[in-house]
Amino acid sequence: MIPVERHKRELFHGLIRIHVLLHASEEPIFGLAMMKELARHGYRIGPGTLYPLLHGLVRAGLLKALPKKDTEGRRRMYRITPAGKKALEKARVKVDELHRELHEVHPRLAG
Numbered sequence: 128m129i130p131v132e133r134h135k136r137e138l139f140h141g142l143i144r145i146h147v148l149l150h151a152s153e154e155p156i157f158g159l160a161m162m163k164e165l166a167r168h169g170y171r172i173g174p175g176t177l178y179p180l181l182h183g184l185v186r187a188g189l190l191k192a193l194p195k196k197d198t199e200g201r202r203r204m205y206r207i208t209p210a211g212k213k214a215l216e217k218a219r220v221k222v223d224e225l226h227r228e229l230h231e232v233h234p235r236l237a238g
């Protein structure tokens with residue numbers, strides 16, 4: 128049996144990444160505020176999960192960590208990159224399509 132935590136990781140981390148990119152496209156984000164925002168949407172993830180996820184997005188070139196001098200206080204802040212904006216736009220199309228399919232009654236399953 129697959130442990131519950133791994134289940135969640137397999138299914139939801141892509142959604143969480145899209146969510147992070149969306150907020151980073153609106154304004155620079157930092158870890159703690161992002162954790163609160165995700166919790167508001169029902170994703171309970173801690174720093175041990177979120178920070179590696181943020182660093183992964185940075186390595187992928189979708190987020191950029193702002194230089195410390197540009198941020199208030201000691202928070203590490205991130206903003207979206209041009210590649211991140213493109214990826215977010217593609218994700219938006221895919222999520223819209225998935226959303227439609229999730230909510231349509233599939234012809235094979237209908238009565």
Ligand SMILES: [Zn+2]
Nearest residue numbers: 146150164168
């Ligand atoms: Zn949100």
